[in-house]
Amino acid sequence: MDEKTRRAWAYLSRVAEPPNPRLAVLVESVGALEAADRIRRRALDDDKLLRATEARHEMNGAAADLEVLDRAGGRLVTAEDDEWPGLAFVGFGHIDHAKRPQAHAPLVLWVLGPLRMCDIAERAAAIVGTRAATAYGEFAAADLAAGLVERDVAVVSGGAYGIDGAAHRAALASEGDTVAVLACGVDVPYPAGHSALLHRVGRHGLVVTEYAPGIRPTRRQFLARNRLVAALAGATVVVEAGARSGAANTAAWARALGRAVCAVPGPITSASSVGCHTLIRGDATLVTRAEEVVELVGRIGEFAPDVERPTTEVDGLSDEELTVFEALPRRGKRTLDEIAVAAGMAPADVLGPLTMLDVRGLVAREDGCWKLARP
Amino acid sequence: MDEKTRRAWAYLSRVAEPPNPRLAVLVESVGALEAADRIRRRALDDDKLLRATEARHEMNGAAADLEVLDRAGGRLVTAEDDEWPGLAFVGFGHIDHAKRPQAHAPLVLWVLGPLRMCDIAERAAAIVGTRAATAYGEFAAADLAAGLVERDVAVVSGGAYGIDGAAHRAALASEGDTVAVLACGVDVPYPAGHSALLHRVGRHGLVVTEYAPGIRPTRRQFLARNRLVAALAGATVVVEAGARSGAANTAAWARALGRAVCAVPGPITSASSVGCHTLIRGDATLVTRAEEVVELVGRIGEFAPDVERPTTEVDGLSDEELTVFEALPRRGKRTLDEIAVAAGMAPADVLGPLTMLDVRGLVAREDGCWKLARP
Structure with missing residues (x-):
């Protein structure tokens, strides 16, 4: 990709709030360079796209953004790249005709790390949950993550405090693959206490975001980010979630995208497990061990062994x-x-x-x- | 019921190992008095019933058994009594043609306590689980039992240590209805440490058994007893169960009888919750609150209110x-x-x-x- 095209992608990444399905349609039909040029010149037939790009069309931060990315050793990944995890986005809508939220494929991903996105997406599980995790929840997240990477399944999460952090850490500790999908720029230290952890994820696994450098996270961006977490994983496991938790949003994306939705049970006395129990009372699968998750993301025929049952002397008597x-x-x-x-x-x-x-x-x-x- | 008929029922209760569907067929066709007489005289066409009653047909403990029952203030309940919970046994088989275990209705029940069996069976839930309960499990059992009786649902259980005992105790403490179904005679103090508890259940609720006075429990009787626990309840809730637990047997009976099967989740780190998680991964309903059980045993339209969700200032924003x-x-x-x-x-x-x-x-x-x- 020449520098001019890279700059066009970087410009497009920022000029409309991602994901913008109308922008995706334009880029698909005329290419990134021409799309960027038309937006700059306000030469657009699509009135809605004209409005969506109005406020930022004169911004010219692409070169600076790319410099930040280069300095961090990162790369832009688009549908034109070999490592684009296209299969993960099959079933994503292009233009939202219905009222209810619809998943849109990302246009540009800002990526750090040695892994290839398409390899990860083939065999990954998302481990997500509340930031206000209990010791039990952090243990469960770490235990599942370690079990998954041991079985060659990558662990995708959101890099947040609590469950997300425990999952990333355990995957790294087992020298497994892990992916942090951010709701901010790759250079934004968010959450502050995880900058060292995210640095390690970027060095050994992958840090991925739709947002250009410098962009700070917002609620809306967290919700949009959650769809990518769900999309990159064959199954989403909610480890702990309160009655109101972002993890339920990730689970909803996973369900909408036809991915498996799992939840880890916990004590009925724990407020941090209420969301998990609600999910299981719905259509989520209760999971207690990594094998049970591998069964859902793994190759066909990869079944979890049954729980061992103690035997007694009278077993098998008529x-x-x-x-x-x-x-x-x-x-x-x-x-x-x-x-x-x-x-x-x-x-x-x-x-x-x-x-x-x-x-x-x-x-x-x-x-x-x-x-x-x-x- | 005259004394002669009562003695016949008491004799029939012991003469073959209950439940014996062939004995039930005989009694239904000729009545208890005549059935007892034919068995004593060995005047039976049914060769299998002849063998099943061979060892005990000369025993003559009926009068003594009834005296024990009378002294305890109890009664015999059969299909000829008004309080017979006939509806609870609809769908029970009469003669086992298939290989797999089939539920047979009881012939005679030895009953202590002020409640009427048919009233209980209309609105009851079984709370069962491991004897090796944790503090968490006992809390959950007590919490559910208290919530159920508060909503006018009787609590049926097996009088055992652990979960059963916690359920009975909590129901009594809330002045609610509770039923202990035993695998031994009403006068047998089993388990020894629960004789005071069972006495209280018999005074305020019901103690029910298929077994004549003096009969001690066996594994086989526990399994037969479990079918009555399941049958008398609209839903069976397993609170804690190891990988191998009698509670799973009660759940299997409940499923076979078309009753709702529920299980309470717990920490994935607890061996006492493994059986519950296995049930939920099957077709059992995860329950965390009494309301969710009432929904299953209650009158049509009695739904559990949703879990309350905290709200934030941005709720409802476009x-x-x-x-x-x-x-x-x-x-x-x-x-x-x-x-x-x-x-x-x-x-x-x-x-x-x-x-x-x-x-x-x-x-x-x-x-x-x-x-x-x-x-």
Whole structure:
């Protein structure tokens, strides 16, 4: 990509509030350079796009923005790049005809980090949740993230305090792939306490944003960011969420995009699990282990093993065998007739089961009577 | 019921291991007196019933059993009594043709307590779970039980240590109706540590069992008992259950009988919640509050109110209003054009939303600029 085209993309990234589906249509039809030129010259047929770009069309920060990106060692990624995760955006709408929010593909992504976006999107799960996480929630997020990267699944999250941070940290600690999708420019230290963490994510994983350098996050941008978190992952796992949490928004995007929605349960006494329980009472899948998430994002046929169940000596006994077994006293012995009365079975029906129990080593014979082998 | 008939029922209760569907068929066709007489005389066409009653047909403990019952102030309840909860047993099979376990209605119930069985079965929920309950599980069981009886729903359980005991205790403490279904005779103090509790349940609620006085519990009887717990309740709630727990058996009966199956979530780190999470990953409904259970056992149209969500000042703002609101700085003020650039909107489109925000008291005008009303 030549510098002129890069600058055009960078200009387009800022000139309308992303995502703008009308801008995407224009770029698709005439290319980035021509689109940028027409916007600058106000030579647009689309009146709505004319208005959406009116306030910023004279801004000229593209070169400076790219310099910030270059200095950080980052890159612009667009639909023209090999690593564009196009499949992740299949099913995204182009122009919003309906009233309800519709997901629009991003136009330009500002990206830091050694991973390729398309590789990640093929096998990733999002771990999201409240900033006000409990120790339990942070443990659960870290445990899931570590389990996922161990199974070669990348962990996507939002870089926030609480659940997001615990997920990124655990993925990094296991030397796994992790992606932070931001609601601000790559150079904006938000949240302030995570600048070192995000730096590490950018060095080993990926930091991704639709927003040009210097742009600070807003509520609206958080909501738009959430759709990218959901889109880049095969499944979204909400680990902890209050009655009102941004994580529910990410889950809603995941559902709208046809991705799996999961939630981790917690104590019914914990306000930080209320949102998760509401999701599970809806259509979210309850998950407790990374294997159960891998099942949803993994290759076909990759099933979580069943929970191990303890076994007891009477497993596999027939109904009659169990009845006879339980008709023997804890200590002491009984005749066949006594066993029959206790079991409520005909004496003739008792001998067969007794013999089978003897074969299994559960009962023993003594002086013509029977007793438990291990009282 | 005359004493001779009562003795016949008591005899029938013991002569074959309950539930015995072939015995039920006989009693239904010739009555209890004649059925008892035929069994004593070995005058039976049904060869299987002949064998099932062979060991015990000469026993003659009926009078003594009834004396124990009378002394405890109890009664026999059969299908001939007004209080027989017949509707609870609709859908129970009579003779097991299929291989898999099938629920059979009880023949005789030994009952203590002032409540009428049919009244209870109309509006009851079962609260069951592991004996090895955690403090969390006991709290959850007690909280649900108290909430249910407050809403006029009876609490059915099995009288065991752990979850069962917490449920009974909380129901009694709230002066609500509670029913303990035992796997042993009404006079058998099992579990030993619950004899005072069961005495209280028998005085204020109901103690119910298929087993004649003196009969001690066995594994098989626990499993048979579980079907009655499930049958007497409109919904079965598993509060805590390990990977292997009797509560899962009660849940399976409830499912087989077409009753609602619910489970309470817990920490994924708790072995005592593993069984609940497995149930919810299956088809059980996650419940966190009594209202959500009442919804399932209650009268039609009795819905749980939604969880309350905290609200914020920006609730109900349109997309444009939110964008403009967030384009204002935390502190300080901006001109209309500055707001337009920050919002990425045409200056002409900014004034409308600003005015609406002004009306809502969220922004204020000052020296031809705009600022947040409450920075």
